[in-house]
Amino acid sequence: MSSPYLTLNVVELTQETPDAVTIHFEHPSRQLIASQPGQFLTLILPCGPGGKKERRAYSLSSTPHEAPRLAVTVKRVPGGLVSNHLLDTVRVGQQVEVMAPLGNFTLMPQPGSARSVVLVGAGSGITPLMSMLKATLREEPQSQVLLVYGNRNEDSVIFGRQLQQLEQQYPGRLQVEHVFSQPLRPSAEHKHTGRLNRTTLLRILEQRHRLPAPQAEYFLCGPEGMMVEAQAALELLGVPASRIRRESFVAAAESAETAASQPNGHGDVSAAEDDGKVVARTVTVQYEGSEYQFVVEPSQTILEAALNQDIDLPYSCQAGLCTACRGKCISGKVHLDEREGLSDSEMKQGYVLICVGHPLTNDVVIEVD
Ligand SMILES: Cc1cc2nc3c(=O)[nH]c(=O)nc-3n(C[C@H](O)[C@H](O)[C@H](O)COP(=O)(O)OP(=O)(O)OC[C@H]3O[C@@H](n4cnc5c(N)ncnc54)[C@H](O)[C@@H]3O)c2cc1C
Ligand code: FES
Structure with missing residues (x-):
């Protein structure tokens, strides 16, 4: 097998919010790098004490059909070493050492399938869900996607404009429900106020008469509290555990030994x-x-x-x-x-x-x- 280590060029940057940037990469010879929606890249950056190399996982927000480009979206973590280093210093033209895409939190598109995919995320947890969402809409013409996306307010929504464009491009197939804990403006259609907890999620899922909750496939990615709440809601709806997948970016405070x-x-x-x-x-x-x-x-x-x-x-x-x-x-x-x-x-x-x-x-x- 070839080495899992690669050096990629930063070819574009997209400022998603004041605290989140999408970094678009390409291999110097535009080589295709295999990935699956939901996988992550490991960035290896010499930004530790004394130039020590630090590794961090960043989910791909791009999909395989965007090849040879790969993109990750990094959100600033207060006091965090690598996220701040990236947001403050990353430049187009820079080379970054990475480990090829890995991870098992994946949604593999199946062109013939007609399924309901429900994505529940908050904050930077949107990144793998965005890749799954774009891949499903593009590769599975008969499938529907519901995204329930929690953020502090309208200004902290990563991919806000892209999601709006995708809703217009795929009418009836993509529905985005925003949940704002501290909204800046009065709530409107498809915008909910409060925390993304079990009550909010149940309300949203129950409104969706066309979505047969137990048959849908659920993908969760966000802070631990959100995932616990989402799982509780899905349990109440009778969704079998085999239909629920989750990924955490941070270890839970109390690890399950x-x-x-x-x-x-x-x-x-x-x-x-x-x-x-x-x-x-x-x-x-x-x-x-x-x-x-x-x-x-x-x-x-x-x-x-x-x-x-x-x-x-x-x-x-x-x-x-x-x-x-x-x-x-x-x-x-x-x-x-x-x-x-x-x-x-x-x-x-x-x-x-x-x-x-x-x-x-x-x-x-x-x-x-
Ligand atoms: C599979 C996987 C995929 C990931 N994908 C993404 C992604 O797409 N985008 C992204 O921005 N991050 C993602 N992360 C998180 C990322 O790997 C880093 O952990 C994050 O950027 C913080 O690194 P840091 O060096 O800035 O902070 P550190 O210096 O490592 O940590 C500082 C403190 O912040 C805490 N912390 C770490 N991450 C978070 C967080 N997300 N929210 C709140 N507190 C946190 C740590 O527990 C620590 O206490 C992912 C993590 C995993 C495991
Ligand atoms: S290195 Fe991430 S699970 Fe072990």
């Missing part, structure tokens, strides 16, 4: 071997045809131990959110500090995230995707 193990029992160990303690243990990682064995100290994650040994494994957020470092635990038991990025079904299949994983047994073998 959990343990994953190889699912069919082959990796189980006896109580004497598995004392459940995080102690130094040797781990085997298989990646792109190579096998690496290394010791993971109790204070390290599996990824940190691998990077200390200069083993080049894929990673981005290092917080258990983006799934760039996902692997399948084919033997042994792994403790995860955070499992936000993994669905219940992935957990059952034995998937782990090595950036938040610690070996609990001496026989851990992980196949990295």
